[in-house]
Amino acid sequence: MTFHxxxxxxxxxxxxxxxxxxxxxxxxxxxxxFPVTSKQMTKQSFTLDQQAESERIAKRIARAGICSRREAExxxxxxxxxxxxxxxxxxxxxxxxxxxxxxxxxxxxxxEPAGLWRYYKPRGLVVSDRDEQNRETIxxxxxxxxxxxxxxxxxxxxxxxxxxxxxxxxxxRHLELPSTGWSRxxxxxxxxxxxxxxxAALADGVTIDGIRYGQVIAKLDRQMASNAWLTxxxxxxxxxxxxxxxxxxxxxxxxxxxxxxxxxxxxxLEDGAIEQVKARVLADQLGLGDGTLEASxxxxxxxxxxxxxxxxxxxxxxxxxxxxxxxxxxxxxxx
Numbered sequence: 429m430t431f432h433x434x435x436x437x438x439x440x441x442x443x444x445x446x447x448x449x450x451x452x453x454x455x456x457x458x459x460x461x462f463p464v465t466s467k468q469m470t471k472q473s474f475t476l477d478q479q480a481e482s483e484r485i486a487k488r489i490a491r492a493g494i495c496s497r498r499e500a501e502x503x504x505x506x507x508x509x510x511x512x513x514x515x516x517x518x519x520x521x522x523x524x525x526x527x528x529x530x531x532x533x534x535x536x537x538x539x540e541p542a543g544l545w546r547y548y549k550p551r552g553l554v555v556s557d558r559d560e561q562n563r564e565t566i567x568x569x570x571x572x573x574x575x576x577x578x579x580x581x582x583x584x585x586x587x588x589x590x591x592x593x594x595x596x597x598x599x600x601r602h603l604e605l606p607s608t609g610w611s612r613x614x615x616x617x618x619x620x621x622x623x624x625x626x627x628a629a630l631a632d633g634v635t636i637d638g639i640r641y642g643q644v645i646a647k648l649d650r651q652m653a654s655n656a657w658l659t660x661x662x663x664x665x666x667x668x669x670x671x672x673x674x675x676x677x678x679x680x681x682x683x684x685x686x687x688x689x690x691x692x693x694x695x696x697l698e699d700g701a702i703e704q705v706k707a708r709v710l711a712d713q714l715g716l717g718d719g720t721l722e723a724s725x726x727x728x729x730x731x732x733x734x735x736x737x738x739x740x741x742x743x744x745x746x747x748x749x750x751x752x753x754x755x756x757x758x759x760x761x762x763x
Contacts, residue, residue, distance in 0.1 A: 487597070491540075491597070492539050500519070503532075504517070545574075548588070552564070578595070580599075590697070611663045612661070615685040619682060623677070634676065645660070
């Protein structure tokens with residue numbers, strides 16, 4: 429598969445992400461280095477909604493969408509959980525499909541089908557369900573009617589763009605693994621004059637302060653007087669990887685926007701908006717489908733419209749009830 433990216437033209441300030449698609453440039457990534465779907469890799473053992481014969485009680489509760497594993501363990505220690513009519517006092521217990529579980533006297537519902545959501549993470553929000561410094565988190569801004577979600581990987585405070593979210597911990601872990609083979613692609617604004625030969629050398633990887641970073645594919649899109657825009661693709665996603673590599677090359681990153689994670693694209697998703705990926709599309713991209721997606725269902729590899737900033741941010745204690753930004757957050761858009 430060949431990967432094409434539209435060039436971003438014109439300056440981009442801190443308030444508005446202005447993408448003027450005037451010229452199309454082809455950027456070819458080595459397929460062996462960056463496979464896009466699990467079907468292009470060795471067979472994966474992952475199966476959606478796989479039911480384990482035996483699993484920890486806290487995991488079973490979390491997969492039912494009631495709360496996180498940590499919160500489930502707390503409820504167990506508080507004596508609020510029973511298994512087969514007996515109150516349990518420790519989360520160190522495995523349960524099977526036939527065990528009857530209640531929480532606060534109510535039967536545990538069946539597990540929710542595994543789902544995946546695309547979220548445009550705004551700058552200035554912490555990717556965490558809680559923050560010790562009392563900063564706003566992404567969960568303060570999500571619609572209240574969503575199931576309990578967890579993130580696939582992270583984006584740091586000052587980064588923005590595509591963040592995948594799921595209600596299934598096994599799916600999250602599978603998508604985070606480097607062995608899954610999905611690349612992450614970013615638009616990067618870096619200060620100074622870019623040396624393209626230095627960018628090309630990153631394809632062999634680089635070691636910085638004893639940390640080895642694997643293959644990085646970087647392309648200069650536009651050089652301006654004091655800064656430049658690049659497109660960068662990585663596969664490992666180590667902590668602050670792109671920022672550290674650019675600093676190593678002598679450039680401070682002033683804007684970092686994730687535009688894709690594997691086959692799933694930021695597309696025309698607006699700042700702060702969230703959309704669910706169709707179950708059929710998800711299965712196909714995991715290599716579990718029958719490969720008969722309609723053209724309109726297939727993920728696109730181009731950015732089509734500018735992403736606009738949303739309105740005023742809501743407070744940390746919004747209890748996930750903040751309204752999404754303009755447009756229908758649950759619409760079926762490009763994937």
